[in-house]
Amino acid sequence: MNLLEIIRFALRGLTINRMRTGLTTLGIMIGVMSVIILIAVGNGSAKQVQSSLDRLGTNSIQIRSGARGFGGGGFQSASRRNSASSAKQLTIADTKALMNPIDAADIKQVSPIMNANSTCVNGSSTSTPSTFSGVWPTYFEAANTKVVKGSYFNDDDVTQGRRVAVIGNTTATELFGSDNPVGQTVKCGGIPFTIIGTTEVKGSSGFQDGDSLFIAPITAIQNSITGYVGLSSIIVEAKSSKVTDAAQTEIQTILDARHGVTNANSRDYQTFNQASLLTTSASNSKVFTVLLGAVAAISLLVGGIGITNIMLVTVVERTREIGIRKAIGAPKRIILAQFLIEATILSLVGGLMGVLGGFIGSQFTILGVKPAIVPMSVFLAFGVSILIGVFFGGYPASRAASLRPIEALRHE
Amino acid sequence: MTHTVIDVRNAVKQYGAGQSAIFALADVSIQIESGEYVAIMGPSGSGKSTLMNIMGALDNLTSGEYFLDGIEISSMDEDALSIVRGRKIGFIFQSFNLIPRTTAIANVELPLAYQGIKSAERKMRATKALEVVGLADRMDHEPTELSGGQQQRVAVARALATRPSLLLADEPTGALDSKSTHDLLDLFDQINAAGRTVVVITHENDVADRAKRIIRMRDGKIISDEINAKKAS
Ligand SMILES: Nc1ncnc2c1ncn2[C@@H]1O[C@H](COP(=O)(O)OP(=O)(O)OP(=O)(O)O)[C@@H](O)[C@H]1O
Ligand SMILES: [Mg+2]
Numbered sequence: 001m002n003l004l005e006i007i008r009f010a011l012r013g014l015t016i017n018r019m020r021t022g023l024t025t026l027g028i029m030i031g032v033m034s035v036i037i038l039i040a041v042g043n044g045s046a047k048q049v050q051s052s053l054d055r056l057g058t059n060s061i062q063i064r065s066g067a068r069g070f071g072g073g074g075f076q077s078a079s080r081r082n083s084a085s086s087a088k089q090l091t092i093a094d095t096k097a098l099m100n101p102i103d104a105a106d107i108k109q110v111s112p113i114m115n116a117n118s119t120c121v122n123g124s125s126t127s128t129p130s131t132f133s134g135v136w137p138t139y140f141e142a143a144n145t146k147v148v149k150g151s152y153f154n155d156d157d158v159t160q161g162r163r164v165a166v167i168g169n170t171t172a173t174e175l176f177g178s179d180n181p182v183g184q185t186v187k188c189g190g191i192p193f194t195i196i197g198t199t200e201v202k203g204s205s206g207f208q209d210g211d212s213l214f215i216a217p218i219t220a221i222q223n224s225i226t227g228y229v230g231l232s233s234i235i236v237e238a239k240s241s242k243v244t245d246a247a248q249t250e251i252q253t254i255l256d257a258r259h260g261v262t263n264a265n266s267r268d269y270q271t272f273n274q275a276s277l278l279t280t281s282a283s284n285s286k287v288f289t290v291l292l293g294a295v296a297a298i299s300l301l302v303g304g305i306g307i308t309n310i311m312l313v314t315v316v317e318r319t320r321e322i323g324i325r326k327a328i329g330a331p332k333r334i335i336l337a338q339f340l341i342e343a344t345i346l347s348l349v350g351g352l353m354g355v356l357g358g359f360i361g362s363q364f365t366i367l368g369v370k371p372a373i374v375p376m377s378v379f380l381a382f383g384v385s386i387l388i389g390v391f392f393g394g395y396p397a398s399r400a401a402s403l404r405p406i407e408a409l410r411h412e
Numbered sequence: 413m414t415h416t417v418i419d420v421r422n423a424v425k426q427y428g429a430g431q432s433a434i435f436a437l438a439d440v441s442i443q444i445e446s447g448e449y450v451a452i453m454g455p456s457g458s459g460k461s462t463l464m465n466i467m468g469a470l471d472n473l474t475s476g477e478y479f480l481d482g483i484e485i486s487s488m489d490e491d492a493l494s495i496v497r498g499r500k501i502g503f504i505f506q507s508f509n510l511i512p513r514t515t516a517i518a519n520v521e522l523p524l525a526y527q528g529i530k531s532a533e534r535k536m537r538a539t540k541a542l543e544v545v546g547l548a549d550r551m552d553h554e555p556t557e558l559s560g561g562q563q564q565r566v567a568v569a570r571a572l573a574t575r576p577s578l579l580l581a582d583e584p585t586g587a588l589d590s591k592s593t594h595d596l597l598d599l600f601d602q603i604n605a606a607g608r609t610v611v612v613i614t615h616e617n618d619v620a621d622r623a624k625r626i627i628r629m630r631d632g633k634i635i636s637d638e639i640n641a642k643k644a645s
Contacts, residue, residue, distance in 0.1 A: 001525060001526060009525075012514075321512070323509075324511055327468070327505075329494050329526045330522075332491075404471055405470040406465050406470045409470075
C-alpha cells in the first residue's frame with residue numbers, strides 16, 4: 001500500500017467525521033490566531049511608547065514635587081501635587097532660580113507646569129483633555145511640542161494672564177469637528193479661552209493620547225482654575241543631550257539649597273531625565289507585552305485542551321474502527337500512518353488558517369493600538385498547535401493500534 | 413494431501429481472577445485438517461466465540477498453544493500476524509463489524525487495499541464478492557442504510573473477497589431469513605468443495621447439518637466431536 005493511498009484513506013477519514021474535523025480545525029485556528037494577534041498588540045503598543053518617547057527629545061528633565069518611593073513611574077497626574085504636603089512645594093521662584101547662567105550653566109531654558117483637570121465646552125461639544133496645563137512659552141521647545149496652525153503664545157500673554165490656548169488634534173476634533181479652531185472660543189471650567197494654535201499630531205503612547213492637549217499661559221490657569229498653589233512640575237531643557245546629567249546635578253544643588261535638603265534621600269522633589277523615563281516606559285510596555293503573551297498562551301492552552309478533548313472523545317469510535325481494520329489484516333504501521341496523516345492535515349489546515357486570521361486581524365487597530373506582528377510568535381503558535389494536534393491525534397491511535405484486535409473491538 | 417491447519421493444544425482462556433474468575437476456555441484441544449468443514453455448536457456463553465477469536469489470531473490464550481499451519485501464533489510478530497489475518501483467514505463476526513459511515517463496496521475493498529492490490533482490481537473483486545452475496549444493487553449504501561441481514565452479507569463478501577484458505581464464521585446466518593441462509597450455505601459448500609477449510613459457529617441444526625464434522629461445547633469444554641453421519645461419505 002503506497003503513501004498516496006494512505007493519504008486518500010486519511011482524507012476519507014476526515015470527510016467522514018465532518019463535525020470533528022470542523023471543530024478541531026476551528027480550535028487550532030482560534031488558538032493560533034489569538035496568540036499572534038495578542039502578542040502583536042503588545043508589541044505594537046511597546047513600539048508606540050518608544051516612538052512617542054523618541055519624539056519627546058532627549059535633553060529634557062522633569063522635576064516633580066514629592067519624595068522618592070512613590071512608584072517613580074512616568075505616569076503621574078495632577079493629584080500627585082498634594083502627596084507631599086509636609087514638604088515644600090515647587091514654586092515659580094524655584095523655576096526662576098534654575099535660570100541662573102552661572103550656577104546652572106548647562107540649562108538652556110525652563111518652564112513651570114501647572115496641571116488641572118478641566119472639561120472644555122463648545123456649544124454641545126465637550127472635551128476633557130488628558131493634558132490640561134498652564135506653562136511658559138519656553139515649554140513648547142523643552143517638551144518638543146510644535147504649533148503647526150496658528151501661533152504660540154508669548155511672554156506678554158503670560159505676564160498679562162491672557163486666556164489664550166494651544167490645543168492638540170484630538171481636543172480640536174472633539175470640540176470643533178473639522179472646523180478650523182484657531183480664533184474660536186471655548187469655555188473650560190466655565191472660563192472662556194481663545195484658541196490661537198493647534199499642535200503637530202503626536203499619536204498615542206500606549207495609555208495616553210498625546211494629542212488630547214490643552215496648553216495655556218500658566219497665569220491664566222492659576223487665575224481662573226487652580227489658584228496659586230504649588231506647581232505640578234517644572235520642565236528643564238539641557239543645552240544638549242550630552243549634558244543632561246550635569247544639568248540634573250545643577251538642579252539638585254540649587255533646589256536642595258532652596259528647600260533646605262541636607263540628605264539626598266530626603267529630597268522633597270524628584271527629577272526625571274529622558275534616560276530614566278525611557279527605562280520606566282520601556283519596562284512598563286514590556287510588562288504589558290508579557291501580560292498579553294500570558295493571555296495568549298492561555299488561549300493556546302485552552303485551544304489545545306479543546307483539540308485534545310475532541311480527539312479523545314472520538315477515540316472510542318476510532319478504537320473500534322482500528323480493531324476492525326487490524327482484524328482484516330491492516331498492518332500496524334499503515335494504521336498509524338493514516339491516523340498521523342489525519343492529525344497532521346487537521347492541525348496544518350487549522351494552523352495555517354490561524355496564521356492567516358492572525359495576519360488579517362493584525363491589520364486592524366485594536367484598543368487604539370496598531371498591532372505589529374512578532375515573527376517568533378507566528379512560528380511558536382503554529383509549531384505548538386501542530387505538536388498538540390499530532391500528539392493527541394496520534395498518541396491514542398498508536399495505543400489502539402497496539403491492542404489485540406479483540407481488545408480494540410471491545411473498547412468502550 | 414491434507415495437513416493440519418488448526419492445532420489448538422490445552423487452550424485456557426481466563427477472564428477475571430480469584431473468586432470471580434471465568435474460564436471461557438477450560439483446557440480445549442482441537443485439530444482441524446485442511447479442507448474440513450466444521451460446525452461448532454453449544455449453548456450461549458459456552459466459549460464458541462472465544463475459541464473462534466483464538467483461531468482467527470484476534471486474541472491470545474491465557475495458557476496453552478495454538479499452531480496455525482504449523483506455526484505457533486504467539487511467536488509471530490505484528491507484521492506476520494497482519495499478513496495471516498489479511499490473507500490466510502477470512503473472518504465473519506457475530507456482530508458484523510463493518511466500518512461505520514463507509515459504503516458496502518469500500519468495506520469489502522478494505523482488506524484488499526491492505527494487501528496492496530491496485531484500485532481497479534480491488535473494485536472488480538469487491539463487486540464480484542457483493543454480487544455473490546446478492547448485494548449488487550446495494551454497493552454504495554452505508555451500514556446504517558442496510559438491514560441486519562444485508563450487513564451480514566457485506567461482512568461475508570468482505571471475508572470472501574480475499575479468497576482466504578481458512579474461513580471462520582461466527583453465526584453467519586443469525587440475521588438471515590431462510591432463503592438467504594440457504595444461499596449462504598450453498599456458498600460455503602462451494603468454497604469448501606474448492607478445497608478451503610470452513611469453520612462455522614451456529615445454533616441451528618440445519619446449518620450444522622451441512623458440515624462434515626460437528627463439535628459441541630459446554631462451559632468452555634468440548635463435550636463431543638464427531639463426524640456428521642448425514643454428510644459422511
Ligand atoms: N471480555 C470478557 N470479559 C469477561 N468475560 C468474558 C469476556 N468475553 C467473554 N466472556 C465470557 O466468556 C464466556 C464465553 O463467551 P463467548 O462469547 O465465547 O460465548 P459464546 O459461546 O460465543 O456465546 P454466544 O452463543 O452467546 O455467542 C462467557 O461466559 C462470557 O461471559
Ligand atoms: Mg458467540
